Structure formats: structure tokens, C-alpha cells
Amino acid sequence: MKKRLMLVMAALLMASHSAHAINARYRQLLERSGCTQMSEMQGCDIHKSKAENAKAGFVKKVPAEGVDPAASANASPYAGTWTAVGPDGGTVAEIQIDARNRVKVNGKSVKARRGDGGLTFKQGFITYFIQGDRRLKGEDYWVDSDAKTRGPINAR
Incomplete structure (x- = not known):
């Protein structure tokens, strides 16, 4: 009985271990901070701004000081x-x-x-x-x- 229970438990654990996709909140934090999933693993802080992460050397493109972030968003690659x-x-x-x-x-x-x-x-x-x-x-x-x-x- 114990073996059967352990087997069922192991099967449930294996079945519940699914790949986790990026959720909307995490994506929003990445976009706001300028981090990528790879740069976050190297120390980029998703709770900081792009400018702060740029000073730390993680973000390549930073909006200029005093520029409205919405204005830089207008530079759409799709336009x-x-x-x-x-x-x-x-x-x-x-x-x-x-x-x-x-x-x-x-x-x-x-x-x-x-x-x-x-x-x-x-x-x-x-x-x-x-x-x-x-x-x-x-x-x-x-x-x-x-x-x-x-x-x-x-x-x-």
C-alpha cells in the first residue's frame, strides 16, 4: 500500500511540474526596468528604473534626462x-x-x-x-x- 501511495505521489509531483511561462506582471516589471530575463539573472534589478539599471551597466538604451517616457514610447519600430x-x-x-x-x-x-x-x-x-x-x-x-x-x- 505504501509503495502504491508513493508511486501515485511521485506521479502527481511529476505531472504538476510544468514549465512556467512569463506572466503579465513580471513582463511589465521587465519592460519598466529595461532588464531581460538573462540580465536579471546577472544582477539587473527589475524593481529599479531603466536609468538606475543603466548606471549599474545592465541597460544599453536609456531615455534622456527630462524626456517624457511616453514620448520615447512613440518611437515604435512598427510605425x-x-x-x-x-x-x-x-x-x-x-x-x-x-x-x-x-x-x-x-x-x-x-x-x-x-x-x-x-x-x-x-x-x-x-x-x-x-x-x-x-x-x-x-x-x-x-x-x-x-x-x-x-x-x-x-x-x-
Whole structure:
């Protein structure tokens, strides 16, 4: 009986040990502090500001003194006009994104969300993803879940 109980307990412990994803509060602390998960493990304090962590040598980009943080947030990597290109080279959609990450696809406003290192939005069966790190090329794409097609999104 004891062996069976121990076996059940061990199985429950193994099953309950799941990978922990980053939660919203922790993500918010990381963004506010300028830390990454890696830099936090090296000593970056998520409870301090970006400026304080920059003085400690953990943050590379720091807003200038006296500059409104909301103004620096207006420098969105997504802002601009984008073209979704189909497999045959034709235009699938014209995408406009303003500095506040408000998105219009073919002139119609759509809801967008930031996550996974980029901006994701959907119109109909087509899901669009624009990478936030502009150094990465070829990472902007669209996927049509109905027609099972995919293509690149190019900045104009």
C-alpha cells in the first residue's frame, strides 16, 4: 500500500511540474526596468528604473534626462506603411501603423497585440506578424488559415 501511495505521489509531483511561462506582471516589471530575463539573472534589478539599471551597466538604451517616457514610447519600430505580398507577387494588403501601434489593414482599423517579440493582428482569416527587432530581416509575414497560404510583409 505504501509503495502504491508513493508511486501515485511521485506521479502527481511529476505531472504538476510544468514549465512556467512569463506572466503579465513580471513582463511589465521587465519592460519598466529595461532588464531581460538573462540580465536579471546577472544582477539587473527589475524593481529599479531603466536609468538606475543603466548606471549599474545592465541597460544599453536609456531615455534622456527630462524626456517624457511616453514620448520615447512613440518611437515604435512598427510605425509606417507595410505591404503584405502574396505568393504570386501581388499585394494582399496595405497596412498602416501609427506611432501608438494603432493598425489599419486596407483602411480598416483592427485590434493589434504586442507579444512574442512583435506585433500581431488579424483581419478575417489572415493573421499578420511584424517583428519588433528591425535588425532581423525576413521575419515579417502573414498567414491565411483558410487558404493555407503565407507570404512576406515588406516595409515601404
